[in-house]
Amino acid sequence: MVGYRTPLARVRGLGSAKSGTDHFWKQRLTAVANLILISFAIYLVVRLAGADYPIVKKTLARPQNAIPLLLLILSGVIHMRLGMQNIIEDYVHAEGYKVAALLLNSFFTALVGLVCAYAVLKLSFGA
Amino acid sequence: MAETGESTARPISPHLSVYRPLINMVMSILHRLTGAALYVGTLLLAAWLIAAASGEAQFARINGVFAHPLGKLVLFGYTWVLLHHMLGGVRHLVWDTGRGFSIAQVNALSWLTIIGSVLLTLALWMVGLTLRGAL
Numbered sequence: 001m002v003g004y005r006t007p008l009a010r011v012r013g014l015g016s017a018k019s020g021t022d023h024f025w026k027q028r029l030t031a032v033a034n035l036i037l038i039s040f041a042i043y044l045v046v047r048l049a050g051a052d053y054p055i056v057k058k059t060l061a062r063p064q065n066a067i068p069l070l071l072l073i074l075s076g077v078i079h080m081r082l083g084m085q086n087i088i089e090d091y092v093h094a095e096g097y098k099v100a101a102l103l104l105n106s107f108f109t110a111l112v113g114l115v116c117a118y119a120v121l122k123l124s125f126g127a
Numbered sequence: 128m129a130e131t132g133e134s135t136a137r138p139i140s141p142h143l144s145v146y147r148p149l150i151n152m153v154m155s156i157l158h159r160l161t162g163a164a165l166y167v168g169t170l171l172l173a174a175w176l177i178a179a180a181s182g183e184a185q186f187a188r189i190n191g192v193f194a195h196p197l198g199k200l201v202l203f204g205y206t207w208v209l210l211h212h213m214l215g216g217v218r219h220l221v222w223d224t225g226r227g228f229s230i231a232q233v234n235a236l237s238w239l240t241i242i243g244s245v246l247l248t249l250a251l252w253m254v255g256l257t258l259r260g261a262l
Contacts, residue, residue, distance in 0.1 A: 028223065031216050038213060046251065050190075050259045053183045060179060080169065083162045112169055119176035 023082060030079035037072035044069075057123060066124045070117055077113035081105055150237040157241075158215040161208045168205050206251060211244035 003010075014020040044065060048056050059065055084105045092098040146152065178189035192198045218236045221227045227236055 028220065031220065035213060035216065038209065042209075042251065046255045046258065049255050053179075053186050056179055056186065060176075076169065080166050084166055087159065087163060112173055116169075116173050116176050119173075119180035122180040123176075 023085075026078065027082045030075045030082070033075040034072070034079055037068055037075060040068050041072055060120065060123045061126075063124070066120050069120050073113050073116045073120070077109040080112075081109040084109075150241075151233050154215060154218075154237040154240050157211060158219075161212040161215070164205075164208045165212055168208065171201070171205060203248070203252065207244060207248040210247045210251075211240065214240045214243050214247075 012020075044059070048059060051059075060069070085102060088098060088101045088105060092101050175189055175193075178185040193202055218227075218240055221236065227233065
């Protein structure tokens with residue numbers, strides 16, 4: 001291949017989208033984190049299914065449960081945002097709709113993440 | 128050369144509808160569908176956490192919704208969707224290492240994903256119901 005690219009562009013290796021393997025890598029990073037954190041969350045939910053409110057409240061307020069939950073919320077919404085971005089870019093081709101959908105995707109995942117984190121913190125610091 | 132007006136049967140690019148469904152293709156489609164479903168399903172987790180943080184009355188209300196047969200059905204479906212996406216993700220992580228690409232391995236991994244997700248879902252619900260003394 002004839003090298004029309006500048007040496008700087010070759011060294012950076014970011015390609016035409018200017019983000020290189022960033023999307024791919026973050027999707028995998030959060031996937032591995034989610035594997036661990038979701039397994040913990042499943043254990044927690046199965047244990048709490050049908051439990052009385054004071055027990056649920058006390059359990060969720062414990063730092064050893066609240067901190068993994070907060071990590072899951074963070075890792076989860078990043079993974080959700082990247083995955084939905086993939087779907088949007090695959091199927092929505094009209095530029096206006098695509099940008100709007102990508103914006104909504106970011107807003108939605110940020111909102112869901114913050115709402116969940118707020119609820120966990122509220123439980124931790126005495127709901 | 129000018130067209131004579133008659134439409135010529137041109138070769139077209141093959142697409143979804145011309146392929147017989149193969150297990151790895153079905154699992155690939157399911158991986159995307161379950162991912163999208165989980166995206167929306169996160170609202171269930173959010174609702175549960177908000178209710179728990181809002182007080183006993185709100186928590187009782189959301190538990191009532193989840194205890195309804197329809198609510199249970201949604202939660203059961205949510206469990207399978209989550210586990211299927213998780214196992215599908217593990218399959219992708221295996222592929223990311225450059226392994227598991229022979230036809231036989233691809234098919235085996237695909238069958239493991241679907242069978243594993245169904246069995247794990249049933250096992251989880253049996254454990255959950257047994258712990259509650261409902262089974």
